[in-house]
Amino acid sequence: DGFSGIEPRGKLVSLDVLDDAGNGKASDVLAACDWILQNKVKFNIKVANFSVNAGSGSGITYDPLNKAVEKLWFNGIVVVTAAGNYGENGAPSGVRFAPANDPFVITVGASDTNGTPEYADDFAAPWSAYGYTVDGFRKPELAATARVMNAPVQKDSYLWRTFPSRKVGDGYMWMSGTSFAAPLVSGAAASVLSRHPDWTPDQVKGALMATL
DSSP states (O other), X not given: OOOOOSOTTOXXXXXXXXXXXXXXXXXXXXXXXXXXHHHTTTTTOOEEEEOOOBSOSSOSSXXXXXXXXXXXXXXXXXXXXXXXXXXXXXXXXXXXXBTTTOSSXXXXXXXXXXXXXXXXXXXXXXXXXXXXXXXXXXXXXXEEEOSSEEEEOOTTXXXXXXXXXXXXXXXXXXXXXXXXXXXXXXXXXXXXXXXXXXXXXXXXXXXXXXXX
């Protein structure tokens, strides 16, 4: 109570691809993509959230992670990714890394509510990556609230031990970043699919871009 997300009815399957310090290997993310594809029917997986950036930034043609998320997309799974937090002072940074640079997936940037419930004073977080990819696609397609977001965390985790001032409840703390914006859009995608279960990822993406 008091910490529910955008779609609290949604059922989650969590795949751990990072270590306690937030570092990982692209091969582990690729393995997660394979697992999702193999188990999408068993667990009724309709949306896959990737709050990670990986790859060399050289474009989508030969990047295996881009190929992996596209395979999910073409097999009926809506893929939502975080744009990245390497923007500086609101200037265009480009969106350089997989899977956020892929033209098919939904890439999500960060907005700041300015501490109020009103929409009129919201603004783009200055550290949120945006601009063109190496291949010339403009990203992100959507933005969502991503500053001072409350989320559950294990009490023996690195974050819980390292940032005690961010604790907001029993097993909850706040963080900021596009990694927290992407799941809001994933939840919105799940809500859309609950009403339109036959929609393709392209239709879900179009609906969200037209209404959010």
